[in-house]
Each structure stands twice: as C-alpha cells, then as structure tokens.
Amino acid sequence: MDADIPYLLLTPGPLTTTRSVREAMLADYSTWDVDYNQRVMEIRERLVRLATDSNDYTSVLMQGSGTFSVEATIGSVIPSDGKLLVISNGAYGSRIAQIARCLKIPLQELSFSETEAPDLAQIRATLTADSDITHVAMVHCETTTGMINPAQKVGKLVHAAGKDYILDAMSSFGGIPLSMEEFHVDYLISSANKCIQGVPGFGFVIANRQKLEQTKGLARSLSLDLYDQWNEMEHKGGKWRYTSPTHVVNAFLQALDELDAEGGIAARHARYQENQSTLVTEMQKRGLQTLLPRELQSSIITSFYYPESPSFQFNQFYDELKQRRYVIYPGKISQAETFRIGNIGHVFPADIMDLTVQIEQTLNKLGVRLVNPTIQ
Secondary structure: OOOOOOOOOOOOOOOOOOOOHHHHOOOOOOOOHHHHHHHHHHHHHHHHHOOOOOOOOEEEEEEEEEEHHHHHHHHHHOOOOOOEEEEEEHHHHHHHHHHHHHHHOOEEEEEEEOOOOHHHHHHHHHHOOOOOEEEEEEOEEEEEOOOOOOHHHHHHHHOOOOOOOEEEEEOOOOOOOOHHHHHHOEEEEOOOOOOOOOOOOOOEEEEEEHHHHHHOOOOOOOOOOOOHHHHHHOOOOOOOOOOHHHHHHHHHHHHHHHHHOHHHHHHHHHHHHHHHHHHHHHHHHHHOEOOOOOOOOOOOEEEEEOOOOOOOOHHHHHHHHHHOOOOOOOOOOOOOOOEEEEEEOOOOOHHHHHHHHHHHHHHHOOOOOOOOOOOO
C-alpha cells in the first residue's frame, strides 16, 4: 500500500489508483490547446479499440459521474415515439428506469429479484409481445450485489428482435472482456474511475457510429446531448462543448497506458478474478458467507452476509477497518443485511490476504463470534 494514500479503497469506484495516475494530474492544460485535444482523440480511439476491432464504432466522453453518461444516453438516443425496456435486478437497473420516467420516456420495466438473474424467456416474450419497444437497457455488472448479468445472451435476443441495445457496463468495462459485436451492443456506457483505474470526473459511451449519427436532435437536454458532444469532438479535433475535466483526462490517459502495460483487459480480469477468489476463500474460512452463488458472482465486488452475532454492528466494523487502512462498502439490498468488498483497482491478492486477516482481528476485537470458522 502506498504511503501517501490514507487507506485502500475496496469499493466499486472510485477506487485505489497508482501514484503515477495521481501524478498525471499535476500538469495544467488548456481545453483549447491542440496538444490537450489530441489526448482526448487518443483516448477516444483507444476506448473503441478496447471494445471492438471494427471501424463501425466511435466514442464520446461526457463530463460528470457515470450516471451523467447513462442519462445522456437514455435521453439522447430514444426518439419521442420510442419506448425503452429496462431489465432490472438491482439499484442501478432501477436507476435507468428512474431516468426514463424523469425524462417522460415511454417505459416498460422488467424487474427481477436482486439475487436473481434475468429470465431470458421472459425477456424474449416481452420483446415479442410489445412491438412499441425500440430500445433495451440493462446493467452488465449489478454492483448492488456483485451479480454478473447475461449481457451477451440478452444482446442476442435484442438483436434478433431488431431493437437497439444499451449496456451499462459501468463497473465491468476494462475489467471483464467483451466485444461490441459479439454482445450486439449499440451503446456501451462506462466511467473513468472504474476498471481502467482512472479518477472520477467523466464517463464515456462507445457507440455504433451509424446509429449515433441518426440521433441528431433527439436529446432532451442541452448539456447532456450525446450527439452534439460527439459531433463537437469528432469534427473539432477532440474539443468538448463545455469545460472539460483536464486533469482527469490526463490521469485517464496514464491509466490506459498502465492497462496496456499490465497486459490489457484479459490480464486485468485475471488479477481481479484472483482477488475475488482469494477473498471468498479466506472469508469462508472465517465463517463469512457470500450473498450470491458462485455462478452469478462477478469478479468486481462481492456481497457478504453479516456475521450471525448480536455483537456485530456494521458502523463499528467499518470504522475499525478504516483505522487499519481498509475501506469497504455497506450493503445495498433490502432482502438481507450485507456488506460489500470490491476487488478492483490497484489491489492485489496480497492486499486481499492482509484484509481478511484484519477483518478477523477486527471481529475478535469487537467481540463478534463467527459461526463455523475453519481456521483457528
């Protein structure tokens, strides 16, 4: 752990970054300068190459958190006579539906339990029954629980039905291999501060160029007009319409270099998988159980049930771990009492091993007796 960071962030983002990514923010750039805008163009091209080998795709960056890019997409690509089907099994799927309602976009929400994978037969039946649906949106990795949704299988259904597919890959892109063509994704949304391991400040959309070009004039917002933002960047050499987060952009370019140096998405995915596997193995040895079965679990973040002990108080547990320089996440589901531990960022299996030791010591200090631990 770097000495200059207060704690290791074991969250789904913002996450722990490298010193070199943070140092990249020390340089000031003008948003009008050619050298800065060339960096933006480089980022746009490299993002596309991470998602596809085809020249049929393009990308656009959007100021703000990842949700800003989700809202920009939902509000910009669905025509006034369109209808959105949202497949939801967690807070972030529900947020997409909330955005659609706020923008008064015709909506059908197909909701599933937070611990249940979407039912493909039900999705197929819904697409068949409702010909008004023009777009389908789903979250790839639902960090409410850590579930990985069947994005490729859903994409095949959406493509067969002739609809446009919007995939919220906020916490998965860069950390889980995927292909725009193989997943039949028309609009993929993610953020700088997730698996590419940059810092917060902008999101991005990788889009089918032909379909994006057809969205001119559809936006329901000025600042969140995805087409206009893309058109400005595309035809003015990387220029943003409004003030861009220059320091964050510099950090992201450094983060892309470090992703390449690690071996690309496949290598990073392997590290995240090892982090997650190590975490689950060591936590189960200590009597702590996961919310999800392994077949539904992503490598991004893992939910654990509270220990079955009247002495356990999450806030005390959190504060003590923070004193030991580890920050975890509270649970987000209504069905059970859980906490979550992220496996992404500049985090390695050795960090996870130490974390589990600190968790055991913390629970002992708080007088929490674990049920059926397998280590002494």
